[in-house]
Amino acid sequence: MSAPLDKSNPVSIRSSNVSAASALGDAYYNGSGVPQDYSTAAIWYSLAASHDDLVSEYHLAVMYSAGLGVQRNNSKAFYWFNKAAHSGNVAAELAIAEAYANGEGVGQDQKKASYWYKKAADSGNVTAQTKIALRYADGIGIKKNQHIAKQYFHEAASKGDPVAELNLGNFFQKGVAVHENAAQAVFWWMQSAKQGNSEAQNALA
Known part of the structure; x- marks a missing residue:
């Protein structure tokens, strides 16, 4: 005892x-x-x-x-x-x-930041998924890879993250790592805009 x-x-x-x-x-x-x-x-x-x-x-x-x-x-x-x-x-x-x-x-240390964002993202943390997606998209602390960025954006957007929804919409609008698809762009912008994201609201204006 x-x-x-x-x-x-x-x-x-x-x-x-x-x-x-x-x-x-x-x-x-x-x-x-x-x-x-x-x-x-x-x-x-x-x-x-x-x-x-x-x-x-x-x-x-x-x-x-x-x-x-x-x-x-x-x-x-x-x-x-x-x-x-x-x-x-x-x-x-x-x-x-x-x-x-x-x-x-x-x-x-941006490399260590990216390492830990990815680790948290791969454990399912939605904020980390969006953060590492942004880093893959821009090549911050990790090798630039738009396809991996799209995967993380999609995963976070599917969980309702407004920043991921905005960026996934941007990818569809520009045809980045996906086939250009205006309808999908509008769909994801609308999801983000519903949560008050001003950039998504402007994209729809």
């Missing part, structure tokens, strides 16, 4: 209490059963994350990124996003792709 977790003394955590510490982090973060307290949530997440708890690593990274309960620190956010990403957390994969793309908390 694991030792009981002393809620009044976070530093008393043992490896067997990691799940409980993560759960307490959730409780304080969401105000579930206890008053919402981001600072206390960060303490519990930090303790669980230090024992390689994947969910806590991600939540702690989000808190450092947003400055919730801790002083905002992009370097620490990247550290924890990176740990979570290397353990297979798809949201963290997207986060470090963004960090490399924008040079936040780490040196800007």
